[in-house]
Amino acid sequence: MGESSKNVHIIGAGLSGLAAAYELEKANIGYHLYEAADHPGGRVWTDEKDGFLLDRGFQVFLSSYPTARVSFRYEKLHLKPFQSGALVWNGKKLLPFYNALQHVEKAVSTLTSPLATLRDKLLVLKLLMHCARSKTVTPDTEGRSTLTFLKQFGFSDTIINSFFKPFFQGVFLEPDLKTDAGYFRFLYNRFSSGKACLPANGMRALPKELASRLQPDAITYHKALRQIESDSLLFEDGSTVPFQSLIVATDRGTARSLLPEAFSDNEQTTHNAYTLYFSFQGLPPVKERVLTLNSSGKGLINTICFPSQLAPSYAPQGHSLCSVGLHPSVMNDSESGLSVKDRAQQELAEIFGDEAKEWTFLAEYHIPHALPRYILGGETFCLPPHMRLAGDYTTHPSIEGALLSGKNAAGYFIKQFS
Numbered sequence: 001m002g003e004s005s006k007n008v009h010i011i012g013a014g015l016s017g018l019a020a021a022y023e024l025e026k027a028n029i030g031y032h033l034y035e036a037a038d039h040p041g042g043r044v045w046t047d048e049k050d051g052f053l054l055d056r057g058f059q060v061f062l063s064s065y066p067t068a069r070v071s072f073r074y075e076k077l078h079l080k081p082f083q084s085g086a087l088v089w090n091g092k093k094l095l096p097f098y099n100a101l102q103h104v105e106k107a108v109s110t111l112t113s114p115l116a117t118l119r120d121k122l123l124v125l126k127l128l129m130h131c132a133r134s135k136t137v138t139p140d141t142e143g144r145s146t147l148t149f150l151k152q153f154g155f156s157d158t159i160i161n162s163f164f165k166p167f168f169q170g171v172f173l174e175p176d177l178k179t180d181a182g183y184f185r186f187l188y189n190r191f192s193s194g195k196a197c198l199p200a201n202g203m204r205a206l207p208k209e210l211a212s213r214l215q216p217d218a219i220t221y222h223k224a225l226r227q228i229e230s231d232s233l234l235f236e237d238g239s240t241v242p243f244q245s246l247i248v249a250t251d252r253g254t255a256r257s258l259l260p261e262a263f264s265d266n267e268q269t270t271h272n273a274y275t276l277y278f279s280f281q282g283l284p285p286v287k288e289r290v291l292t293l294n295s296s297g298k299g300l301i302n303t304i305c306f307p308s309q310l311a312p313s314y315a316p317q318g319h320s321l322c323s324v325g326l327h328p329s330v331m332n333d334s335e336s337g338l339s340v341k342d343r344a345q346q347e348l349a350e351i352f353g354d355e356a357k358e359w360t361f362l363a364e365y366h367i368p369h370a371l372p373r374y375i376l377g378g379e380t381f382c383l384p385p386h387m388r389l390a391g392d393y394t395t396h397p398s399i400e401g402a403l404l405s406g407k408n409a410a411g412y413f414i415k416q417f418s
């Protein structure tokens with residue numbers, strides 16, 4: 001692609017960089033992506049091991065994400081939805097907890113569930129209506145955390161501890177639901193107005209689909225940027241490329257080291273994710289296509305899911321895949337002398353029976369900077385007019401936030417060039 005004043009260089013082919021490129025492609029503006037890794041997707045990718053598909057940390061795609069709806073051709077993703085609800089492990093047994101509005105056949109079990117008081121069940125309906133207005137992320141006007149908001153809304157400790165805490169700990173990747181209530185309301189609205197899904201071929205289907213919408217030679221892989229000079233980019237391989245317009249679509253830590261003067265806040269708070277994968281022959285011990293939540297208040301496990309139950313291509317025929325999300329505070333395996341994997345497998349056996357002791361351990365993904373902390377109202381950056389930042393840390397920490405940030409950064413140049 002020749003150098004022209006209407007040509008945007010994009011650093012990073014994660015979802016934000018890909019979304020920026022796709023916007024420029026549609027606007028017929030020249031662009032090129034430089035990606036350090038050998039594939040697109042950044043934090044959204046899937047490895048293959050022994051015929052199993054292992055997402056790099058358990059993630060779900062919400063079909064009702066507004067920017068995603070216009071970025072992806074859903075028919076290419078072959079989305080496999082979860083049922084709306086959860087199985088809750090209370091330390092003694094697994095109790096179903098469904099969204100009765102989406103699963104009328106489960107209404108009786110939901111209404112009689114001991115996981116919530118009658119008042120809680122009515123408040124869930126009120127919350128659905130309350131959150132229906134939250135179509136975009138707007139910070140809570142009183143600056144409340146999710147936990148404070150839920151308590152002030154009137155929910156009992158019973159439903160908070162049995163459902164909201166384990167579920168949203170797994171979403172926010174932080175243990176105390178300190179995340180802003182405005183972001184919670186947006187996500188609650190998205191969960192209730194659409195489906196949480198896995199693409200049939202793993203989460204990598206998302207970046208692959210976006211990359212397939214770009215020119216075939218749009219991305220140069222194995223091309224890590226080392227330094228931004230006044231009018232050229234210096235790469236780790238020693239090459240330099242002149243530029244006039246630039247979008248830095250990396251994670252926040254890398255962006256800050258490339259453009260330190262753009263960031264006024266030196267703090268870098270991120271949340272880590274820890275996922276273990278096990279495999280076994282035969283069908284999973286539960287029939288429901290839902291997440292299992294650990295609300296017992298004990299143990300390492302926060303959530304459990306059997307991806308192959310939703311999407312059979314996640315496991316070879318006749319086998320199942322179990323994905324175990326550990327509690328956000330689990331960092332090391334020092335507590336009992338047993339490894340994290342052994343302790344988690346012991347807990348799986350308590351929940352599903354001794355057969356879980358025979359499951360084969362496949363892999364672990366410990367991702368230290370999985371999500372940036374959501375910053376109320378967004379961070380402000382000091383950038384020259386020919387540079388923009390994209391990435392989930394500039395909007396909100398999600399697939400939707402990453403796509404939106406790419407769209408915004410590209411929109412800036414589209415406007416500038418028109």
Ligand SMILES: Cc1cc2nc3c(=O)[nH]c(=O)nc-3n(C[C@H](O)[C@H](O)[C@H](O)COP(=O)(O)OP(=O)(O)OC[C@H]3O[C@@H](n4cnc5c(N)ncnc54)[C@H](O)[C@@H]3O)c2cc1C
Pocket residue numbers: 011012013014015016017034035036037040041042043044056057058059060061062223224225226249250251254273367369370371390391392393396397398399400401402
């Ligand atoms: C374990 C986990 C679970 C998650 N769960 C969910 C979920 O369930 N639902 C949801 O909506 N979101 C979830 N997320 C969040 C979502 O995946 C991210 O918000 C999103 O993928 C971030 O995209 P991004 O483009 O902003 O950044 P990244 O994906 O980090 O992309 C940045 C890209 O820049 C490249 N790069 C970095 N430095 C350089 C350099 N110097 N030169 C060139 N290239 C460079 C990187 O290789 C990468 O490809 C989860 C994330 C993780 C990790």
